[in-house]
Every structure is written in structure tokens, then in C-alpha cells.
Amino acid sequence: MIPRLVLGTLSLAVLAALSWAVLSLPAQPPGLTAEALGKLPESGVTNPVTAVLLNYRGHDTLLEVAVLLLAITGVWSLRQGEFPAADLRERPLLMSLLRVLLPVLVLTAGYLLWIGAFAPGGAFQGGAVAGGALVLGILGGLAGRWMRRESLLRLGLALGVLVFASVCAVTKALTGGLLQYPPGQGGVWILLIEAAALASIGLTLGLLYVGGRPPAGPAEPGEKEPDGHG
Amino acid sequence: MAVLVLGPLGGAAGAFAFPKGGRRLAGVAAVTAVLALLVLAREVVTNGVQLHRVGGWSAPLGIDLRGDGLAVLMLAITALIAGAVTLYAPPYFLPQAGAESRDRERWFWPLFLFLWSALNALFLSRDIFNLYVTLELLGFAAVTLVALAGKREALTATMRYLLVSLPASLFYLMGVALVYGQCATVDLSLLAAKAERGPVLWVALALMTGGLVAKAALFPLHFWLPPAHASAPAPVSALLSALVVKGPYYILLRLWFEAFPALMTPAVAQGLGALGAVAIVWGSIHALMQARLKLLVAYSTVAQLGYLFLLFPLAAVREGGWLAWNGGLLFLAAHACAKTALFLTAGNILQAAGHDRIKGLDGMTQVLPVSAFAFGLAGLSLAGLPPSSGFAGKWLLLSASLAQGQWWWAAVILGGSLLAAAYVMRVLSHAFTQVALATKPRPLPAVQEWTALVLAALAVGLGLAAQGPLALLRLGAPVVLGGAGP
Numbered sequence: 001m002i003p004r005l006v007l008g009t010l011s012l013a014v015l016a017a018l019s020w021a022v023l024s025l026p027a028q029p030p031g032l033t034a035e036a037l038g039k040l041p042e043s044g045v046t047n048p049v050t051a052v053l054l055n056y057r058g059h060d061t062l063l064e065v066a067v068l069l070l071a072i073t074g075v076w077s078l079r080q081g082e083f084p085a086a087d088l089r090e091r092p093l094l095m096s097l098l099r100v101l102l103p104v105l106v107l108t109a110g111y112l113l114w115i116g117a118f119a120p121g122g123a124f125q126g127g128a129v130a131g132g133a134l135v136l137g138i139l140g141g142l143a144g145r146w147m148r149r150e151s152l153l154r155l156g157l158a159l160g161v162l163v164f165a166s167v168c169a170v171t172k173a174l175t176g177g178l179l180q181y182p183p184g185q186g187g188v189w190i191l192l193i194e195a196a197a198l199a200s201i202g203l204t205l206g207l208l209y210v211g212g213r214p215p216a217g218p219a220e221p222g223e224k225e226p227d228g229h230g
Numbered sequence: 231m232a233v234l235v236l237g238p239l240g241g242a243a244g245a246f247a248f249p250k251g252g253r254r255l256a257g258v259a260a261v262t263a264v265l266a267l268l269v270l271a272r273e274v275v276t277n278g279v280q281l282h283r284v285g286g287w288s289a290p291l292g293i294d295l296r297g298d299g300l301a302v303l304m305l306a307i308t309a310l311i312a313g314a315v316t317l318y319a320p321p322y323f324l325p326q327a328g329a330e331s332r333d334r335e336r337w338f339w340p341l342f343l344f345l346w347s348a349l350n351a352l353f354l355s356r357d358i359f360n361l362y363v364t365l366e367l368l369g370f371a372a373v374t375l376v377a378l379a380g381k382r383e384a385l386t387a388t389m390r391y392l393l394v395s396l397p398a399s400l401f402y403l404m405g406v407a408l409v410y411g412q413c414a415t416v417d418l419s420l421l422a423a424k425a426e427r428g429p430v431l432w433v434a435l436a437l438m439t440g441g442l443v444a445k446a447a448l449f450p451l452h453f454w455l456p457p458a459h460a461s462a463p464a465p466v467s468a469l470l471s472a473l474v475v476k477g478p479y480y481i482l483l484r485l486w487f488e489a490f491p492a493l494m495t496p497a498v499a500q501g502l503g504a505l506g507a508v509a510i511v512w513g514s515i516h517a518l519m520q521a522r523l524k525l526l527v528a529y530s531t532v533a534q535l536g537y538l539f540l541l542f543p544l545a546a547v548r549e550g551g552w553l554a555w556n557g558g559l560l561f562l563a564a565h566a567c568a569k570t571a572l573f574l575t576a577g578n579i580l581q582a583a584g585h586d587r588i589k590g591l592d593g594m595t596q597v598l599p600v601s602a603f604a605f606g607l608a609g610l611s612l613a614g615l616p617p618s619s620g621f622a623g624k625w626l627l628l629s630a631s632l633a634q635g636q637w638w639w640a641a642v643i644l645g646g647s648l649l650a651a652a653y654v655m656r657v658l659s660h661a662f663t664q665v666a667l668a669t670k671p672r673p674l675p676a677v678q679e680w681t682a683l684v685l686a687a688l689a690v691g692l693g694l695a696a697q698g699p700l701a702l703l704r705l706g707a708p709v710v711l712g713g714a715g716p
Binding site (some may be wrong): 014017018020021022024025026029030031032035036039055056057058059060062063064066067069070071073074076077078154155157158161162165166168169172175177178179180181 | 364
């Protein structure tokens with residue numbers, strides 16, 4: 001009872017302090033919006049959020065992509081997961097849904113990646129959609145077929161960090177500055193980073209769902225194939 | 231500067247993608263990081279503080295990295311300890327033969343390299359939001375490395391560590407958000423000009439300090455540290471005790487002495503110092519009571535971290551403040567070397583004898599003479615005996631406290647040293663007895679013993695050669711300490 005009282009008092013104190021601070025914040029938030037918008041033409045993209053994430057504060061994003069890879073490294077080091085076994089032949093409705101949904105989701109992810117340069121979107125949003133598609137696929141029992149090669153999965157998961165770090169190294173060799181893109185080329189480098197990041201983010205989110213590294217050993221040939229061309 | 235982050239980070243991603251090449255990639259990444267550090271150190275020594283504006287923007291819009299004396303010192307300590315661990319880890323994981331141990335080594339390399347890149351990024355960053363991201367990377371890598379031990383107690387400790395680390399990060403992040411809302415910048419140097427006492431910044435700093443203190447395991451938020459540091463594999467324990475807890479401490483120094491010295495009231499400084507003093511006494515007494523060597527060494531970390539927080543009340547005073555700043559940071563370096571040596575030695579004993587009960591250490595000098603010597607030397611520095619660097623650091627802190635008339639801190643420093651001498655002697659009195667050995671212990675690879683000895687020797691030798699590193703600290707020293715600032 002006493003620990004609870006102490007914890008409750010502490011929480012209330014934090015709440016009170018936070019409220020006091022938030023109510024004391026300047027009414028007109030100063031912020032950096034004007035400056036961020038002002039430098040937009042030099043950033044290589046026209047969506048300010050993408051400019052912040054991959055240009056002004058690209059260093060943060062590099063480390064964030066690394067945090068995602070670290071998360072899956074941590075989960076995989078702890079335990080082996082299991083793919084849910086499902087036989088799609090027994091669930092024709094789900095199969096026909098997936099047949100429509102999966103390509104549309106992949107297309108949406110790609111669209112979000114592309115549109116990120118001009119409008120809300122980008123690697124994280126696209127990656128989330130791709131991750132959702134992967135979870136659907138895993139739930140539908142397709143994972144066993146897609147994911148026989150752990151080495152390929154590992155490469156795909158690490159791709160975001162590897163490409164991001166390589167772009168850093170190459171642009172540094174070209175311009176002398178970390179994440180300083182050659183003038184006028186910002187958009188191209190950003191798209192390259194985002195494409196690799198999207199693949200890794202999607203794979204990471206989808207595979208985190210499994211809760212461990214993929215089951216060992218290749219799947220048996222001729223194992224539950226849902227259909228000839230799925 | 232960028233290579234210091236990109237090298238280990240690329241290595242980490244590579245070691246994940248190609249697990250069989252983990253050890254080799256770690257070697258390459260280590261060499262790259264050390265070379266990049268040497269280049270940066272040379273630049274800083276010859277041309278002064280190095281500022282790198284990431285992306286060609288500059289703060290407040292972009293992120294600035296800065297190589298100054300303090301950053302170079304921390305990077306050098308990191309390179310030294312991480313380098314030693316790179317050499318120590320392969321034979322350490324080898325003898326516990328079998329697929330399971332090989333598997334653990336394969337996971338160790340990417341996690342270790344993530345940890346190293348996080349530390350390097352942390353020490354270079356001038357941006358308090360970017361520092362949050364480095365804290366996340368650092369925290370997750372550290373937590374997962376503890377779990378590598380695989381035993382039940384290690385997993386419990388991991389969970390506890392995670393449950394402290396995550397809310398601590400959140401508290402820090404809330405503070406960052408408030409600072410940005412008030413000052414419209416998250417750059418340490420720019421904040422110094424905008425910091426004014428007021429409710430927003432008081433609450434922001436309280437939140438950030440609370441989070442960082444929990445991550446740095448300052449009393450009373452130290453409870454997660456002993457089980458985590460004691461149950462992790464030996465090279466991991468060394469990294470955690472020598473480096474990981476120093477990351478959040480370093481951010482605290484940057485925040486209070488560079489960005490917000492205007493808010494550093496005597497009450498804040500004395501309060502942090504008081505917690506440090508309690509940590510010294512509490513940690514030392516618990517170290518004395520432990521039955522297992524690794525737990526003793528872990529509780530000793532709780533105590534030694536206390537000394538680092540004495541820097542706040544002592545360096546916040548103009549007169550003698552510079553002495554205390556030097557003393558605190560020299561002590562940090564001393565502790566990093568000595569604690570690494572102790573944990574590596576404890577790992578050696580654990581592998582050779584199969585246990586680390588202090589009462590069962592009789593005759594250790596006959597079995598592992600090099601490790602026993604390393605333990606003795608590191609213990610010398612821990613107890614603060616001359617000429618070790620532990621002594622030199624404490625001496626500077628002591629001089630500052632007496633010069634300022636803050637004699638109560640001097641009493642704590644002396645009392646803590648006596649307690650440290652007592653718990654070190656408790657181990658040595660067993661280790662240095664001659665006994666007829668009943669069982670023949672397993673021989674250890676020479677690398678495992680010698681890396682521990684070299685670090686222990688450094689912990690002692692640094693006391694004699696402290697001039698160089700301390701002269702470095704002048705470069706880019708905080709303005710409140712008489713430095714030129716950025």
C-alpha cells in the first residue's frame with residue numbers, strides 16, 4: 001500500500017509540474033518553421049517533413065534507422081520465433097482477399113515513398129504499410145515460402161543502414177561534409193536512402209511480429225503450397 | 231569525425247547481415263574508429279575545437295557535431311575500452327564450446343558495434359534531440375547485451391534494466407520538448423544564450439536530469455545496476471560499467487555546465503553532490519557485504535559513480551572549480567580502466583575456477599598470477615592509493631573541496647577510499663594465500679589475462695601521466711569554468 005501511495009504521489013507531482021510548465025510555454029511558439037520552409041528550395045524536396053528528416057536532421061534519421069535494426073537484432077538474439085501455420089486452401093476467402101490486398105499494399109508503399117518528396121509520405125509511412133502487408137502474409141501462412149533464406153532476410157533488414165551509411169560515405173567524399181549532398185542532387189540521394197530504408201523498415205516491422213528469428217532449417221519441399229502461382 | 235560513427239555503425243549492420251564475419255568486421259571497425267579518433271585528436275590539438283555542421287546546415291536548423299577536449303577524452307576512453315574488449319571477447323566466448331557459445335558470440339558483435347557507434351555519436355553531438363536518439367541506441371544495445379548471458383537471473387536483470395531505461399528516455403525526451411517549446415533550439419551552444427530561469431526550463435531540466443540520473447545509476451536509482459552488471463558476460467559487464475553509464479553522465483555535464491549554467495543554483499549542485507555522497511557510502515558498504523566477486527565489483531561501480539557527482543558542487547564554484555572538473559574527469563578515466571580490468575579479471579576467474587565466490591578464491595595467485603596482479607593494480611586505483619590515477623583524481627577533488635571550504639565532501643572522499651580499500655583487501659586477502667589446490671583449474675588464453683593487466687597498469691600509470699589528457703580538457707572548456715566556450 002505504501003509503495004503505491006509513494007508512486008501515486010510522485011506521478012501526481014510529475015503531472016502537476018508538467019501542467020505548470022506547459023501552461024507557462026510562450027503563447028506564440030517560437031519554433032523553427034519559418035527557417036525550415038525558407039531553406040526548402042535548397043533541400044532537394046518540397047515536403048518540409050521529408051526535408052527535416054532526411055536533410056536538415058538526417059543524422060537523427062540515420063541513427064533511428066539503426067535503432068530499428070538494433071531492435072530486430074535484439075529480438076532475434078533472444079529467441080526463435082514461429083511462423084503461424086495456415087493452410088490457405090482451407091480458407092479460400094482469405095486467400096482471395098490476400099491476392100487482391102497484398103499487391104495493392106505493396107503498390108501503396110511504393111507510392112508513399114515517391115510522394116514523400118512533395119507531400120506527406122516517405123520511407124517510414126511506406127515501410128509501415130509494407131510491414132502491414134508482411135504481417136498479413138505471415139498470418140496467411142505464406143511466410144514459410146517467402147522466408148526460407150535467412151541470409152537474404154538479414155541482408156534486407158540491414159539494407160537501410162548499409163545504404164544510408166554508404167550514401168553518407170560517398171557524399172562525404174564528394175562534398176567533404178557528413179550528409180551534405182552535392183548541390184541540386186539532394187532529391188536523388190534522398191530517394192535512394194528512402195527506398196532502402198523502406199525495404200528494411202517494412203521487413204523489420206513485419207518480422208518483429210513473429211517475435212523471434214525465423215524457424216531454423218529450410219521448409220520441406222512440397223510443403224503446403226496454397227496454389228501453383230500465388 | 232563522421233567516420234567515428236559510420237565505421238562502427240556500418241560494422242554493426244555488416245555483422246548482422248553476415249554473422250560469420252562478425253569478428254573480422256569488428257576488427258576492421260575497431261581499427262577504423264581508432265584511426266579516425268587519432269585524426270580528430272590531431273586536428274583538435276593542432277587547430278583547436280573542431281565543429282562539423284552536418285548536411286552543411288548549421289544549428290538551429292541542422293545538427294552540429296563538435297570535437298573538443300572533453301569529447302576527445304571520452305572518445306579515447308571509449309576506443310581504449312572497446313579495443314580491449316575486441317581483443318578479449320573472441321577467446322572468452324571460445325572455451326564455453328558448443329553451438330550455443332558460438333551463437334552468443336555471433337550476436338555479441340553487432341550489438342557491441344551498435345553500442346560503440348552510439349557512444350561515439352553521443353560524445354560528438356551538440357544537439358539535445360540527437361543526444362536522445364543516441365541514448366536510445368545506447369540503451370537498447372546495452373540491455374540486449376545483458377540478456378546474452380542467457381541465464382534466468384540475467385533475463386530478470388535485463389527486464390529490470392529495460393523498465394528503468396525506457397521511462398528514463400521518455401523523461402529526457404519530455405524535457406527536450408519543453409526546452410524546444412521555450413527556446414526554439416535544441417543546440418547546446420545556442421541554448422546557453424537563451425536560457426533563463428522560469429517554470430518551463432526548471433521542469434524541463436528536472437525531467438531530463440531525472441531520466442539521465444536513472445540511466446547513470448545514481449543513488450537512489452541505482453538498484454537496477456548490480457544485477458545487470460553482475461550477470462552479464464564479462465566483456466559486456468566491462469563495457470556497461472566503464473562506458474555505458476558514463477554516456478548519460480556526460481550529457482548531464484554538457485547540460486548543466488554548458489547549456490544551462492544559469493540554472494545551476496547551489497541547491498542543485500549540493501543536491502546532486504549529496505546523492506553522490508550517499509551512493510559512495512551505500513555502494514561501498516554493499517560491496518563489502520557481497521559474497522560473489524562480480525557483485526562486489528558491480529556495487530563498487532555504484533560507489534564510484536558517486537564520486538563523479540561530487541563534481542557538481544565542487545566545479546560549480548568559481549574558485550577551484552577547474553581543479554574539480556579535472557579531478558572528476560580524471561577519476562572517470564581511472565574508473566573506466568580499473569573497472570574494465572576488474573570485470574575482465576572476474577570473468578577469467580569465473581572461467582578458470584567455475585565460480586566467483588570470494589571465499590573460494592584462495593590460491594588464485596598460484597593459478598592465475600597475471601589476473602591476480604591485474605586485480606591488485608586495479609584495486610590500487612579503486613582505493614585511491616598513490617601513484618594511481620584514482621588517487622590523482624581524488625586528490626584534485628579533495629584539493630578543490632578544501633580550497634572552497636566545502637570540507638564535508640573531503641570527508642566523504644576519504645571515507646569512501648577507506649571503504650574501497652577494505653573491499654579490495656577482502657578479495658586480495660583470499661587471492662594471495664598459498665594453498666594446496668584440490669582441483670586443477672582450466673588454463674586460460676594469454677590474451678584474456680593480459681588485456682586485463684594492461685588496463686590495470688594504465689589505471690595506475692595514468693596518474694603519473696595525467697598532464698596530457700588534462701591539458702586537452704582546456705580546449706573548448708565550458709565558459710563557467712573559465713574556458714573560451716564554443
